[in-house]
Amino acid sequence: MNLLKDPFISTTQGKVSLKTLLTSDDDFQLQYYFDEIQLAMLQLLASLTTVILRPSLTDLRSFLANGVTKQQYDIALAAIDDQWFEADCFMQSQKPANTKFAEGPITKLISGIECGGSQDALGLFSEVKHADVVCSDCVHVLNYNLHMNIKGECFGPTGATGIRGGGAISTLVSGKSLKNTILANTIALDYFHKSAHLDNDAENRFMWELPPSGDFYLAQKIGLARGLFALAYHIDFKVVDLPCECDVCGHPSSQSVSTFSRVKYTGSYGSTKNGREGSAGWWLHPYTPRSVKEDGTYAVCARDQHWQSWQELASYVIGKETDKASVKPAFIVRQYTDGFLSPDAINLLIGGNIAKKGSIMGRVYDLYSMPSTLPKNLERVTLVIDVGLEQKERLSTAFNKIFGIGYDKNFVGGIKEQAMYRFVANAQQIVQKILLDVDRKEARLLRKDATHQLQREARTIFTEIQRKYQHDLPLFKALVKGEAVLLKSNT
Ligand SMILES: [Zn+2]
Numbered sequence: 001m002n003l004l005k006d007p008f009i010s011t012t013q014g015k016v017s018l019k020t021l022l023t024s025d026d027d028f029q030l031q032y033y034f035d036e037i038q039l040a041m042l043q044l045l046a047s048l049t050t051v052i053l054r055p056s057l058t059d060l061r062s063f064l065a066n067g068v069t070k071q072q073y074d075i076a077l078a079a080i081d082d083q084w085f086e087a088d089c090f091m092q093s094q095k096p097a098n099t100k101f102a103e104g105p106i107t108k109l110i111s112g113i114e115c116g117g118s119q120d121a122l123g124l125f126s127e128v129k130h131a132d133v134v135c136s137d138c139v140h141v142l143n144y145n146l147h148m149n150i151k152g153e154c155f156g157p158t159g160a161t162g163i164r165g166g167g168a169i170s171t172l173v174s175g176k177s178l179k180n181t182i183l184a185n186t187i188a189l190d191y192f193h194k195s196a197h198l199d200n201d202a203e204n205r206f207m208w209e210l211p212p213s214g215d216f217y218l219a220q221k222i223g224l225a226r227g228l229f230a231l232a233y234h235i236d237f238k239v240v241d242l243p244c245e246c247d248v249c250g251h252p253s254s255q256s257v258s259t260f261s262r263v264k265y266t267g268s269y270g271s272t273k274n275g276r277e278g279s280a281g282w283w284l285h286p287y288t289p290r291s292v293k294e295d296g297t298y299a300v301c302a303r304d305q306h307w308q309s310w311q312e313l314a315s316y317v318i319g320k321e322t323d324k325a326s327v328k329p330a331f332i333v334r335q336y337t338d339g340f341l342s343p344d345a346i347n348l349l350i351g352g353n354i355a356k357k358g359s360i361m362g363r364v365y366d367l368y369s370m371p372s373t374l375p376k377n378l379e380r381v382t383l384v385i386d387v388g389l390e391q392k393e394r395l396s397t398a399f400n401k402i403f404g405i406g407y408d409k410n411f412v413g414g415i416k417e418q419a420m421y422r423f424v425a426n427a428q429q430i431v432q433k434i435l436l437d438v439d440r441k442e443a444r445l446l447r448k449d450a451t452h453q454l455q456r457e458a459r460t461i462f463t464e465i466q467r468k469y470q471h472d473l474p475l476f477k478a479l480v481k482g483e484a485v486l487l488k489s490n491t
Helices: 018-023 037-054 058-068 071-080 140-148 152-158 178-182 189-194 225-228 272-278 310-318 330-336 378-405 409-435 443-467 473-487
Strands: 009-011 015-016 103-106 170-174 234-240 255-262 290-293 296-298 325-328 348-358 360-370
Touching: 009 018, 018 037, 018 178, 037 071, 037 140, 037 170, 037 178, 037 225, 037 348, 058 378, 103 152, 140 234, 152 170, 152 255, 170 178, 170 330, 178 272, 178 290, 189 225, 189 330, 255 443, 310 325, 310 330, 310 348, 310 378, 310 409, 360 409, 378 443, 378 473, 409 443, 443 473
Parallel strands: none
Antiparallel strands: 009 015, 103 255, 170 348, 234 255, 290 296, 290 325, 348 360
8 A cells, every 4th residue: 555646535525535525526524433543544644645736835835725636746746755654554664673672552552542551651531442453544544643642751761752842732624525624734845845944964764764863853954854753662553464444534444453662863963852952943833833942842732621622822823022932923824924825724733742741631633714815804704713811701700719818728719720720611612603704794893703702601600609609698798799700791
């Protein structure tokens, strides 16, 4: 099987090839049981499309408007060395001599499935009880996901961290069809090189052709194709000729894979503490927003299990400056906000793991509607977010009144914390829903809608707490004072 030629992509219409997906008018839907894998697949396919089409901004604009023809695909394919995309070598470097491989069940590569006895390496939330065998096509997306998202602690002492760091958030542009989405996340070479500031002699060979060496993998020496498929491990999958029904894509297969083995590379990327201290630099990963601080650049991660993406949506689209850090939108978003893509309505997909040490605490997979003329009407998005943050702040101030009445801090703190979590979680759906109208409504009306709905949500939550404690006089009185803060209207 060759990833650039053969059908390995699981869709609701069966397996298709990248060529079919990009050149056909059928609207395919990916079929993977886990949104984590679905998210990885979108990035893998857009990265493969980047290395095969190698478009400039101008080419990409044309592909987005007119699609890719079979002939264009074949010409592009003929120009590259496709042997590196064969199933038995893609993203799998040769095992070094005299090294012991660590073996593990394939389940360990499907984040979110509880697996292993290490305290620091548990996925805790998936409902799927058994995912222990996959087809030979799906190992590639699992492998890609491992190298792009792995945080060393997931594998305990034998772990290594990948090029963009563990638990990094991905922001992708989501188009009206799968084909459109893949093309919208394809990287324009000329624009990337302008942004990434790589050295002229940056290495472009894949890491399974030429593994990285040395103690530090310097970001400016890693070319685009090499970085898009960067490795953190020598890895090997044991493919056996036994039929199975794949636990990742659901398709029957004549081959199955249930174990893999790995040994980590010895050097460090700039995504790790070691790498930062060795001035390796963070490689400009096109799908990840980054936070630039005094001591280095970090991939933006989801923070804790109560985190909701809406709160930071504005910084993922236009960036944010504080005195401690500056958040820069992912390259792929800037490629869009610079205004060269088709004017079709798009969505922004924010996804990733919420990780703590090696454990997966939760997943993020949120879709937001964006204005079709994104650069022009961006303020419509930020004003909706700002209303949400303002209501959150107001709710927090209102609850602060319960701290001054001599009650145990943990008790009143717990009341506030629960209420705030609830607001932030419910606001997630409200914000996503309001943004569906981002193209149809003018700014004033959007703001009015957002204020009305988010205010109502904050007040409902507050009133329920008030009702709950109506017989506790000191607490109730403090809440009445808080209510005055909350009701002070600014609309
Ligand atoms: Zn499969």
